[in-house]
Amino acid sequence: MKKLLLLSVAVLLVACSSLQARVKLVALPERARVVVSLNNPDATLVEEERIVTLQKGVNKVDFSWRGVNIDATSIQARMLSHPDNVTILNTSYPPNENALIWEISSPVAQEERVRISYLITGFGRDVVYKAVSEPDETALTLRNYLRLRNNSGEDLTEAEIGIGYGASFKKTIAHEEVLEVLSERIETLPIKKVLTWDAATLPWDPEYQKATVGIPLSYVIKNDKASKLGTHTLLPGKVRIFIKTKEQADKEGDKPGEGVAFTGEDWGTLTPVDRELKLYIGQSRDVKVTQRQTKKDRTNIRRNNNGNQDVVWDTDDVYKIEIENFKKTAIDLVIVEHLPGYWKMVESTHKFEKKDAFTIEYKLTLPAESTGDKKTVVTFNVNRLNVQGNEPANY
Amino acid sequence: MNPRFTFPLSCIPTCALALAGLLLAPHAHARINVVTLPDRDSTQLTIYNSADLTLVKETRILTFRKGLNRLEFSWANTLIDPTSVEFRALTHADEVDVLDASFPPRVANTLEWGIKSEFAGEVKVEIRYFTSGISWAADYVAEASQTEKLMDLAGAVRVNNNSGEDYENAQVRLIVGVIRLVENIAQLAQQGRPGQPPPPPVTDMPMAPAPRMAAMRGMAEANFATAAKPKEIIKEGLSEYFMYTVEGRDTIPTGWAKRLPSFTAKEVPITSLYKYERERWGNAVMRYYKFTNSVPSKLGTEPLPDGAVKAFRFTTEDKLYAFVGRTSVKYIPINEAVELELGHDQEILVKPVLMNWAKTDLQFDNNGNVKGWATKETWEIEVQNSKEIDVMLDIRRNFPGDWTLVTDAKYEKVDATKVKFLLPLKSREKLKLTYELTTRHGSNVQK
Numbered sequence: 001m002k003k004l005l006l007l008s009v010a011v012l013l014v015a016c017s018s019l020q021a022r023v024k025l026v027a028l029p030e031r032a033r034v035v036v037s038l039n040n041p042d043a044t045l046v047e048e049e050r051i052v053t054l055q056k057g058v059n060k061v062d063f064s065w066r067g068v069n070i071d072a073t074s075i076q077a078r079m080l081s082h083p084d085n086v087t088i089l090n091t092s093y094p095p096n097e098n099a100l101i102w103e104i105s106s107p108v109a110q111e112e113r114v115r116i117s118y119l120i121t122g123f124g125r126d127v128v129y130k131a132v133s134e135p136d137e138t139a140l141t142l143r144n145y146l147r148l149r150n151n152s153g154e155d156l157t158e159a160e161i162g163i164g165y166g167a168s169f170k171k172t173i174a175h176e177e178v179l180e181v182l183s184e185r186i187e188t189l190p191i192k193k194v195l196t197w198d199a200a201t202l203p204w205d206p207e208y209q210k211a212t213v214g215i216p217l218s219y220v221i222k223n224d225k226a227s228k229l230g231t232h233t234l235l236p237g238k239v240r241i242f243i244k245t246k247e248q249a250d251k252e253g254d255k256p257g258e259g260v261a262f263t264g265e266d267w268g269t270l271t272p273v274d275r276e277l278k279l280y281i282g283q284s285r286d287v288k289v290t291q292r293q294t295k296k297d298r299t300n301i302r303r304n305n306n307g308n309q310d311v312v313w314d315t316d317d318v319y320k321i322e323i324e325n326f327k328k329t330a331i332d333l334v335i336v337e338h339l340p341g342y343w344k345m346v347e348s349t350h351k352f353e354k355k356d357a358f359t360i361e362y363k364l365t366l367p368a369e370s371t372g373d374k375k376t377v378v379t380f381n382v383n384r385l386n387v388q389g390n391e392p393a394n395y
Numbered sequence: 396m397n398p399r400f401t402f403p404l405s406c407i408p409t410c411a412l413a414l415a416g417l418l419l420a421p422h423a424h425a426r427i428n429v430v431t432l433p434d435r436d437s438t439q440l441t442i443y444n445s446a447d448l449t450l451v452k453e454t455r456i457l458t459f460r461k462g463l464n465r466l467e468f469s470w471a472n473t474l475i476d477p478t479s480v481e482f483r484a485l486t487h488a489d490e491v492d493v494l495d496a497s498f499p500p501r502v503a504n505t506l507e508w509g510i511k512s513e514f515a516g517e518v519k520v521e522i523r524y525f526t527s528g529i530s531w532a533a534d535y536v537a538e539a540s541q542t543e544k545l546m547d548l549a550g551a552v553r554v555n556n557n558s559g560e561d562y563e564n565a566q567v568r569l570i571v572g573v574i575r576l577v578e579n580i581a582q583l584a585q586q587g588r589p590g591q592p593p594p595p596p597v598t599d600m601p602m603a604p605a606p607r608m609a610a611m612r613g614m615a616e617a618n619f620a621t622a623a624k625p626k627e628i629i630k631e632g633l634s635e636y637f638m639y640t641v642e643g644r645d646t647i648p649t650g651w652a653k654r655l656p657s658f659t660a661k662e663v664p665i666t667s668l669y670k671y672e673r674e675r676w677g678n679a680v681m682r683y684y685k686f687t688n689s690v691p692s693k694l695g696t697e698p699l700p701d702g703a704v705k706a707f708r709f710t711t712e713d714k715l716y717a718f719v720g721r722t723s724v725k726y727i728p729i730n731e732a733v734e735l736e737l738g739h740d741q742e743i744l745v746k747p748v749l750m751n752w753a754k755t756d757l758q759f760d761n762n763g764n765v766k767g768w769a770t771k772e773t774w775e776i777e778v779q780n781s782k783e784i785d786v787m788l789d790i791r792r793n794f795p796g797d798w799t800l801v802t803d804a805k806y807e808k809v810d811a812t813k814v815k816f817l818l819p820l821k822s823r824e825k826l827k828l829t830y831e832l833t834t835r836h837g838s839n840v841q842k
Contacts, residue, residue: 039717040720041741042738045718088656090645090653091654092651092652093654095651096650117716162710273779304764309764312765357751357752358749385753386768388765392752395749
């Protein structure tokens with residue numbers, strides 16, 4: 001008998017109508033099957049099947065537990081072998097006991113497979129991702145683990161555990177055990193490495209900074225078929241990313257070994273199919289972005305009749321962004337600009353993508369070693385219209 | 396013989412009924428005790444869910460002598476309201492009369508009836524009283540099919556007996572409805588005997604205002620025929636309450652709770668409905684099962700009392716469950732459509748993005764200040780169904796002020812400031828909803 005698992009099913013043939021006697025004829029049918037469903041992120045459902053030997057007539061089946069965090073109101077029994085003629089007449093809850101008694105009627109003496117379901121608390125689950133990137137950072141091997149923390153008080157033996165997608169797996173997880181299970185492994189999953197410079201959060205002129213400005217580095221994974229994914233929503237969880245390294249050979253002349261180095265981690269967000277998961281894992285300091293506003297004019301100024309207040313005006317703004325890539329490889333960079341209020345782009349050297357009413361993005365590929373004269377320069381001229389000084393910047 | 400009898404299953408002293416024969420003294424100070432110990436012949440519990448109140452009706456066979464009989468009724472360790480105990484003969488009713496009822500001094504929880512009988516022999520009598528400590532609640536289990544087009548709905552009622560009394564083989568009737576009580580039954584029960592009367596009532600009714608009496612009469616039907624109340628009120632009263640009679644009989648000892656199946660409806664059509672309204676739930680999408688309590692929907696034979704619901708979905712051929720969520724439902728009249736709110740859902744994505752914002756139509760007052768303007772917003776709502784099944788999505792957008800909406804999408808105006816887009820979504824479907832909203836401000840406002 002397990003230490004804390006005290007679920008027991010006792011069958012009594014109803015000889016007298018007394019419920020209070022609580023005489024338990026302890027025939028403890030073993031669990032024939034245990035299924036744990038983690039579909040619902042907020043609840044853990046356990047279904048267990050037991051073979052109960054029923055007598056002809058009304059049987060009392062006693063179900064009790066101790067030290068198990070069961071939601072007593074959730075306990076249900078379903079008849080699997082003879083659902084049409086074996087029926088639960090009622091359920092009784094004795095005072096001051098973690099128990100209930102089913103009155104089950106059976107037309108004949110027979111074995112019945114009964115599926116008992118209930119919700120338990122204290123069963124935690126985390127999704128954990130571990131990824132190892134190829135040295136060129138174009139692909140990685142993604143391993144998706146399910147980390148189960150059982151503090152429910154119940155030992156779940158040979159349980160079929162399902163998380164709502166993919167095949168369920170059979171594991172034993174004892175009370176107070178933490179079990180990590182590999183639920184998915186995807187080899188050579190293509191990734192995009194991208195740097196993101198956001199004008200709202202990063203300094204515009206690195207010259208005025210004491211330390212080198214690091215530009216956030218992300219890996220982008222697309223949850224689609226092309227990326228060998230796309231079968232289900234990626235659940236939120238921590239992602240740790242490593243990169244393959246060559247290691248020194250043990251002896252001279254030996255082949256160098258293979259190892260890994262840790263490159264960073266992020267919280268993966270819920271990612272439905274066909275959407276991108278962007279993991280911010282570190283910073284690059286080999287790319288330098290300098291943004292300056294080279295024109296800041298107000299035009300079409302309308303003053304009130306007293307002439308003491310500008311009531312409404314337009315602006316004529318030019319921004320120049322100079323980007324240097326000191327790396328020996330090309331790299332993708334996204335420049336994020338924020339334009340509040342009502343605006344119109346007059347001119348832009350590069351194509352941009354409007355993400356929302358107040359945000360545009362330039363998606364650039366910086367050539368290797370594009371510095372000095374070879375640096376990338378983005379210039380755009382934007383007019384803001386009917387400005388009153390209270391323009392919305394987000395929604 | 397023991398003046399009190401306890402029921403075979405009970406260890407707690409309970410209601411006892413003793414018949415003392417041929418007592419001539421008008422007061423029972425002599426405390427002459429039992430002559431017979433009649434068993435309960437039948438018991439009926441009418442349990443209310445809106446108040447801590449149960450009407451108990453029990454029948455017993457008593458053997459009367461011709462002349463004056465004295466009948467003692469005692470109820471130690473129970474929660475019976477002494478002001479509510481009533482006696483009535485069911486057989487030989489015209490020959491058996493209650494002359495008086497006395498609560499003897501220095502004896503708690505006891506009353507004695509003086510009964511004049513013209514008949515000698517067995518008489519079936521009914522005793523009726525209120526008790527507190529028994530409650531009931533409905534609960535439901537919804538099992539949706541894999542496609543979430545149909546569900547099996549099983550209703551149950553759970554009766555909790557903490558009244559101190561065992562009720563064996565009782566017929567259980569449950570009242571859904573809100574009744575008024577001017578005094579708390581549990582408090583009345585504590586007094587053990589009628590205490591200080593309540594504040595003077597408008598009429599000479601002993602305790603209860605009309606709605607409650609009406610309800611009681613409705614429940615007890617002919618048993619209340621002697622009550623001097625017009626029948627119209629009975630009908631009125633009935634119309635506001637609903638009674639659920641549990642088939643058969645049951646035993647619920649004190650301290651125990653019992654859950655009884657109430658109904659099962661197979662293959663009730665449901666809509667797997669999802670709702671998004673940022674003002675209510677932020678960015679979360681809420682999940683619902685929607686169904687109608689109607690005959691075409693395999694229901695509709697009774698109003699469904701309020702209660703807790705647990706919803707599951709079958710995930711495999713052999714009907715393993717996935718837990719969808721739990722909720723509580725309000726009272727559902729017949730033909731009412733119901734939405735079971737089952738919590739957040741992560742597999743339906745709704746992402747509204749403001750794609751363009753413009754300020755136009757500026758108007759100026761005599762001082763040259765802006766007095767009126769309009770904003771024009773272009774919105775794109777990205778919608779994605781990551782589920783394996785088709786669903787219905789209800790997106791609500793709130794537009795304060797004087798606005799005009801231009802869109803190719805079909806929408807319904809819920810009220811002056813709210814519109815609803817109802818989108819059927821196929822499995823794995825993605826779509827984009829676009830609309831343009833113009834809002835007039837300041838002196839531009841036209842309505």
